[in-house]
Amino acid sequence: MLKIENLSKTFGSKKAVDNLSLHIKKGQIYGFIGHNGAGKTTTLKAIAGILQFDQGDIFIDGKSIKNQPLECKKIMAYIPDNPDLYEYLTGIKYLNFIADVYGVSQQDRQERIKKYSEMFEIADSLKEPISAYSHGMKQKLAVISALIHDPKLIIMDEPFVGLDPKASHLLKELMHDLCQAGGAIFFSTHVLEVAEKLCDQIAIIKKGKLIVSGNTQEVIGDDSLEEVFLELEDDHA
Secondary structure, three states, X not given: OEEEEEEEEEEOOEEEEEEEEEEEOOOOEEEEEOOOOXXXXXXXXXXXXXXXXXXXXXXXXXXXXXXXXXXXXXXXXXXXXXXXXXXXXXHHHHXXXXXXXXOOOHHHHHHHHHHHHHHOOXXXXXXXXXXHOOHHHHHHHHHHHHHOOOOOEEEEEOOOOOOOHHHHHXXXXXXXXXXXXXXXXXXXXXXXXXXXXXXXXXXXXXXXXXXXXXXXXXXXXXXXXXXXXXXXXXXXO
């Protein structure tokens, strides 16, 4: 579903991502782990088509984000770590705007907006301006807007930050549902316990370089992900 091939991105003299290659298959929840400044967000923005990169390529369902960006974006959703929403719009107007962008039919959008807004308990707030929303409500709205066109691949940057425990649990269930339906998830997180329990596959990155990747249980062995992460960080200091 997602292939990252020899991806490199430089900012000035700093190499934010250094020759990164990963393969996320259909049905996989893939965790992307690393300290602040490791290159996670840069990688995710490159996949989403927001950030141009210097070398390599990224393929989404066999299509290049460089050469066929619109085709890639039609089947993908991206949830940044700090959603930048149009705060002068009401929640419902924002969701309809996103549905318009993706060409979602009236029937499908109404069904999905009703389903997800009730699930995340913000249905009663959709008529209010987004500027009146709490951080957690904005995060929920961003999640709903990502699901509204039924994407096959979801890219998420720290998706659980700001969500209450119930909303976090619901999001995990939705992630599993999407993957069981043949989709894929690639997300970054600092919450290693969540990654350990949720992810089929894990990649650890440091200073733009891939340290290790593979099946979660094979990567951590008899240790915890936290222990493995700290040990690898020290080994590649």
